[in-house]
Amino acid sequence: MTTMETIMPASEDEAADIIRDAASAGTTLEIAGGGTKRGIGQPLAADRVLSTAALSGITEYNPGELVLTARAGTPVADIAAALDENNQMLAFEPGDWRGLFGANGVPTIGAIAAANIAGPRRITVGAARDALIGARFVNGAGEVIRNGGKVMKNVTGLDLVKLMAGSWGTLGLLTEVSFKLLPRPQTETTLVLRGLSDGEGANLMAAALGTSAEVSGAAHLPEGVAARTGLDGGAATLLRLEGFAESVDARLQRLRDTLTGAPDMETLDVSASRDLWSGLRDVAPFAGGTRPLWKISVAPMAGHDVAALILRETAGEAFYDWQGGLVWLQLDDETDAAAEAVRAAVAKCGGGHATLIRAGDEIRRSVPVFQPQAPAVAALAERVRASLDPRGVFNPGRMVWNDGRKAA
Amino acid sequence: MTAIRFLEPRAELLARRDAIRAGLADLVAADCLVTDERELVPFETDAFTAYRRVPLAVVLPQTTEQVAAVMKYCSDNGVPIVPRGAGTSLAGGAIPQEDAVVIGVSKMAHILEVDYENRTARVQAGVTNLRISDEVSADGFFYAPDPSSQLACTIGGNIGMNSGGAHCLKYGVTTNNLLGVTMVLHDGTVIELGGKALDAEGYDLLGLVCGSEGQLGIVTEATVRLIAKPEGARPVLFGFDSSEVAGACVADIIGAGIIPVAIEFMDKPAIDICEAFAQAGYPMDVAALLIVEVEGSDDEMDAMLAKIIEIARRHNVKRVKESQSALEAATIWKGRKSAFGATGRVADYICMDGTVPLGQLSHVLRETSVIVEKYGLRVANVFHAGDGNMHPLILYNVNDPVEAEKAEAAGMEILKLCVDAGGCLTGEHGVGIEKRDLMLHQFTETDLNQQMRVRAAFDPGWLLNPSKVFPLDLEMRKAG
Structure with missing residues (x-):
């Protein structure tokens, strides 16, 4: 990144003024929270x-209402601490991706929303977009917009909150976000099954999710990844159960009974289980280094096939979360993200999408970082973008690859 | 009755009625097109029966291609389109207008694929909500959103309104259980959003479409999430001496870290009405009733119930009644789910749908009674207390114009009360025409203009369900 002037407005009004001025002057702005995910997307050049x-702080939190509202720049750690005190949590398990990029900044809650982050519990409670019930943001004309609210059920008007989640700062500057919360489970355990192939792991996870055991995390780690995660002894298929102690015990027994015929089973105690899943949440197995890293989202049963197809073309390593529907794939060759092979494999296995989360600037300039869309959907998405930021003030070109041409 | 306005039908469209009908007849089979005046009557309103307009024609296509052809035709000819599922909207979301073509999805009612390994079902938009769960129940799965009208309402309509139900406290509403759609845009373009993957690429257009009240396009197929059924489920009745105490008990259950599958609330008038209809065994000597449902194995349910009962005791719960059999459990839910229908047997009513923060439940219940009494009317409250989604039923006589006007005025005051208490106008029914003119109480004109600009990215000519959601006199609308 080149060094650019950084403006830190101290209020929403000030932010709106800056954006209004930028829009009328025809200049552009790169939006950042703690800057820990700046390396994601097409490289962009903003003014x-x-x-x-400086827009930081929890503005409203009444534990009895299971809702928390905070300014966008509030550190995620501050929010986690406040929730901890009340045995509550952001149920979608926002990951800390600093390790992936060697970043030193402070991850902010606004960025969790803007990137629509989701951890292992995605399979039961959804992603940031499912917990995000309200937002305030400044659009590209410098107008302050409020959407959603602070209540758990709300269908009043168009759901622009969903649109802001996962828009990577290209539609507006989030200034305040409201999240639905859940009580933190009293305890948890993880059932570990050893030695399954990727395909067998997928079958087993599907079987587990088809039971009433309420599995809240289902991941499969091939041998190499398992070893780096501290699970020696071959590939590991992981099934997490959470809740009140007596309920977890009952469901664990039920799960074991269902999976008779499965290979060796062991269980992890609560602290080992928590460490394991927070590591997977943060994509710790692929932390450090600069090798290309793909986040691939497909139907759960397709994950292992997609990885196998790609790894036939190029060397690398994968692990699977979300019952197999989320493939984290790191390639060995630092100079080639194999984008065509990745997208072809996704298309061949029933569709989904692949995002190049980590790669050098040069690679990211040469391939689409986000999944290219069908022309009609891409055109619609561009009309939607323009309806919020008609002058293209925010993060120009971050989400759309324009084949190496200068960003609009 | 204070008339809710509709857009004026365009005279030039009415003048071309026969030509438009003929144009539509070229696109679909004869039994898919309704133009006979008597046969159009069932389509003139939905469950918001106080208003009605006979549409220019009704088309009931059988395929996505037919929907696309009809929409292209309407778009080319500047004809407004009103999408319709089963017509169960309580907010008037499916009420047509005289110059509009209704496109109903009722003939597109096939379940296309059930995929247990990926836990998804692909269905056509006209499939009813309950049919999905019925289809997969024997194999141990269900589809979670369960609006009271689930026997009749369609998935297409559920997506239009982002429908909820009694069990969304644990499982979320439609938007949390929807993975993908096939959708036809105003000009007949067919797009796919999402699929079997847990999230979609690019902007979350799927999330935007869900709950857009038929203003962005017509969904013809959907991929929804299936969930494994719990081992067992048990509703338990808790009777209290006052609504306030029941409300405080709800807040304490949630505050103790317990999220039951459902916490439903009924006040005395609602208990009387539902018990008379369903003979569900509701206690009659209490002022307020909670139906709390827990899930799991018998041991798990016993353990969780013990925790809940302990909290209820602290609030001097007067009656605790556990269902002893599947039949009893079903009866308890029958009473709750038939609340609207049962109320309809004793009086006409309008049903409000505001959501408030849990801490405001008691305050809003109290103020609701004050408002309704001020108008000399009665109210029955039956609602989803766990997520603060209130449903006051204001009872009145539809044949008494003065009373009808009072009921509508009381309803509007209650919705404003919900907004002022930090809540919103509608938790699951949608804005429709019913709450359209209150939108400026919750949003600024700037907020609504932004929503309308996004809307225009889908439907620049304002042809889709045009009288709904956004107040008719906003400048931004006139631009369209």
């Missing part, structure tokens, strides 16, 4: 950086 770092 200045607009940071939410």
